[in-house]
Structures are given as C-alpha cells and as structure tokens.
Amino acid sequence: MNPTPDGFSTRHRGGKKSAARKVRRSSAVNRPSTVKRGKVVSVADGNAAIISKSFQLRSMQRAWNRFHAGSLSHWTTTIIIALSLTIFGAFTLLLSNANTALDNWTGDNLVTVFLEERTSIEQIESIQTEISKKSGVDQISVVSPAQAMARMKNMLGSEAGLLDSLDDNPLPFSIEFRLTDKKYKKTANLVYEIGTWQGVEAVSYDQIWAEKLAAVIHTFRFVGIALTVLLLTAVALIISNTIKLTIIARRDEVEVMRFMGATDSFIKTPFVYEGVLQGLFGAIGALLLTSLLYWGGQGAAAELGAAFGIFFELHYLQVGQLLIIMALGIFLGLIGALISLSRFLEI
C-alpha cells in the first residue's frame, strides 16, 4: 500500500503479467461504473460499498493533508471557532453553576416571622398554631430572644464581646419555619398575609434573594443565547470564507481533477471534511479553553459563595454539554463548507 501525498488509496490487486494488461483488468472491477455498448452500467453493490468506504477514507486523508499543510487562514479560522465556542462554553458553565447555586439556595426556603416586642406567650402560640395550619409549612419552631442572641454571638465569632455591653437583649421572639413548596408566588402571598397579623413585626425569607438570582440568570441566559447565535452565525460565515479562499487557491487543481475524470463528490468531499476538521479542532480548542476558565474560576467562585454566606463549589460541564460544544463545532464546519461549495464551486 502506497498512499500518495494526496492520500489516494490503496487496494492492491496482484498479478504477474504486464502492468498495462493488469490495469485494464483491474479497472474493469475497480471502477464505480463503466461504459459498455453505449450505456453506463454500475458495478455490483458489494463492490460499490467497498469503493464508497475507501473513498470516504481517502477524502478524509486528503482533507487532513490539506489542513495539516494548510495556510494561516485555516488556523486563524480554527482559533476563531475555538474562541467563539469558548464564549458559549463559558456562558454554559456560568449558567449551569448559577442554576446549581439557585437549587441549593432555595433548598432552605426559610421564613422568619419577627414578633412585636410586647407580644404575649399566648399570642406567640396562637400565631404558631395559625402558621402550622398553612399548607407546606414544615419544621416550625419558636426562637426565643436568648436563642437569637446566642446565634448572633456565634455569627460574630471573635467580635461577640461587643454584645456584652448591651444592658437588655433587644432581640424579639421569632417563629421560623420552612416551606416545602418552593414556588415564589405562594411564598410571597403567605409572607404578605402573615405580615398583616396582629403581633407580627416583620417577615423575612431568603428566597427573595433566590428569586433575584433567578431573574439575573434568566437575563444572562437570554443574553447568552443571543450572543451565541450571533457569534455562531459569524463563525459559519468565517468558515465559509476560509473554504472559499481554499477553493480559489485550488481552482486550477479542481479543473485538473475534473478533466482527469474526478467526480463532483470526489472533488467536493475533501472541502467538506476540511470544514468539519476546522470545526472539530475549534471545538477541541474551546473545550481546553473552557477547562482553563473552570480551573481559574474555582477560587473566585468559592470567594463569591463565601460573600453570600454559602459554600459554593464550581462544577465542570456535564458530558452532554461537552458533546453539544463538539457537535456545534462540527456542525458549523459542515455548514460553512456547504455554503461555500454551493456558492463558489460550480462544477
């Protein structure tokens, strides 16, 4: 087997007679179709399948050779694809982690009802009973001023001594409960209702922050999708342009191939594979860059989480998301090549 520099292939049929006779004989079985008695006839299906397989391999090899020895524009395009898909990957990474953070945060769904200073024990029990009757209320408990003070000291840590100078405990009684139903509107309605009850000073719940984060994520998702669509469209056109330049640079070769009897698909397929290779390498580059961002962003994420009082560990993209980035790269390469071939390679 002796592949040529252009990657033409390689099936060998033996025989010891003169080369010319062997060529005539082998061409009868190796060609995809041949002209006999005024009409073109096809070879047997099995043979065609072998030819088809070797043809694809040859085309891939030719595309790889072109890419390998390719011009600066090939690598520039590959880098552009990599950077564009990295922006997509980074958005995916960010949104995916923000969603995870949101899930963890809303998992607490803690509501705290602060009671007025002069509320009696009977009133407190009555309010607790009323709250217990509401659907989805779980783990209800009364927090005494002393318990609240202990928590605050615990939170302040080494600064807790500051509270020792207080004469009286200014903290009120409070009632804490969790909601099993995490829907924002239901929680908001319940919080509003409890806030109107007699003896209730104020109601706070941490889901309000979660809802704000959800709104931010929603905006980011929209911006991310819009940016990604714009970027990927630009990338497809850039790939198309690169393939166009390749076609122009190889126009003479295309014409030579034509008069030597190469079929349209024989001429076009390597250009398609070239586009796909650019997309594939761009996607691999994007995954490497996204990994770098993930690696570099872990520390920053932990600090951000600490600022919000939560433990937050950045997680990497899931297998499905990685596959989407790879598929996008390949798809862009394919689309770019097809656009270019349909517009600039009229055979």
Added chain:
Amino acid sequence: MSSESLPLLIAKGLKKAFSVGKNSSLEVLKGIDLSIDKGEMVALLGDSGSGKSTLIQILGTLDRPSSGVVTLNGINLFALNPKEQAVVRNQKIGFIYQFHRLLPEFSARENVMMPLLIGRCSPKLAKERAGEILEKVGLAGRLDHRPGQLSGGEQQRVAIARSIVTEPVLLLADEPTGNLDSRTAGSVFELLQKLNQDLGLSCLMVTHNNELAQNLDRQLHMIDGCLAEEERGK
C-alpha cells in the same frame, strides 16, 4: 450501420451562448457539425476568441452546449449524468493544454498516476503503468522529478503521458505546443504523431501553427463560432 463504421466522435448542431447582462447573450458557437474518425488527427485552426477552446471544453464534457448533440463511440455524452460523464473523461478522453497543468506538489510519476487512481486502480499497478508511459514519452530518468524541476518540453511530455495513461480513444489538445519554442514544439508534436500511430489514438488539436497543422490528416478552420472551411491534409 455498425458502431465500428461510425466516426468516433460526432458533434451535431452545437451551439453555445453566454448571457451578457440581463437581456443579451453572446453566441460563441453557432451550430458546429463535426466528426472525427478512429485514429484520425485533426487540426483546429482559428483566431483567438473564435470559439476553439469552448468547442474543446464541450467535446470533453467540461462544459455543456446550449443546444446540439455530441456522441463518442455512439454514446450521447450529454444524456449521461455528471458521474457518468466523469467516467467517460477518465477512461475515454485525454486532455492536453497549452500550459502543462501538472500538480506542482507531486512528482512526474505521481501526476501520471493520478487519472488511474481516480479510476480506482491500485497504487502499485498505477505506479508501474505510469513508469511505462513516462518511459514511452522519453522521461524514464525523470520519474521522481517534480514539475518545477523539469524543462518546458519535459513538463508537456509528462502532461501527454498523463493524458494517455488510461488509454483513451480521443485526445483533445488545446494548443499543446503553444507555450514551447519551435524545436521543443516539434519534438512534442512528433511524440503525439507517434502515439497516434502506435495507439491508434484520435486527436483534435487546437493550434496556431499552420506548419504543424499541415502534417495532420485534416485541418478545420473556426471563424467566429462556425467551422467555415475544411481541407484535406497530408
């Protein structure tokens, strides 16, 4: 009439027009009737822009006529689909141009192997065959030279070897000696005549060289898209 007694190539009523602007068109071929017998060498003379190259492109199925029919060995070439036309070009027709049009990154032998490899011949056999043909055109010592390492005459000989390696029945030559000095042109021309005698190859050769044309079987004159005159040579 049996196909043996038919001319190898028949063109009837060939017309080719290119659109120029929205409502006008330029008629390059205005109804060409032409036939070439097996083993016949025909010169095609005419001024630049008279349509010679367009005719060669159409006869070789590299372009389509606006109307008209071309048959090769009785096969209507423009009734074939593009894939079948590619097979015909690969197996039945050889092309030679004024400029050798060899692929620069390949050696002389690899360039000659190319049509065989496109036709699914195994590389080993293609290599042997290419070596034989290059020897036949006097380039046995230049097998592994790249086009850039060959002289103009040698490059054109490689191009001739490439055009005949699949043993076509028709050679379409568009000014094959147009880019060569008179001595080299003479030797390339002699090679084509020798191949014609040895292989029984038919040839339609565009040329501006009246002296060379006189040595062929017939001379056709293309004037403004028409084959205006036909003379018997030799």
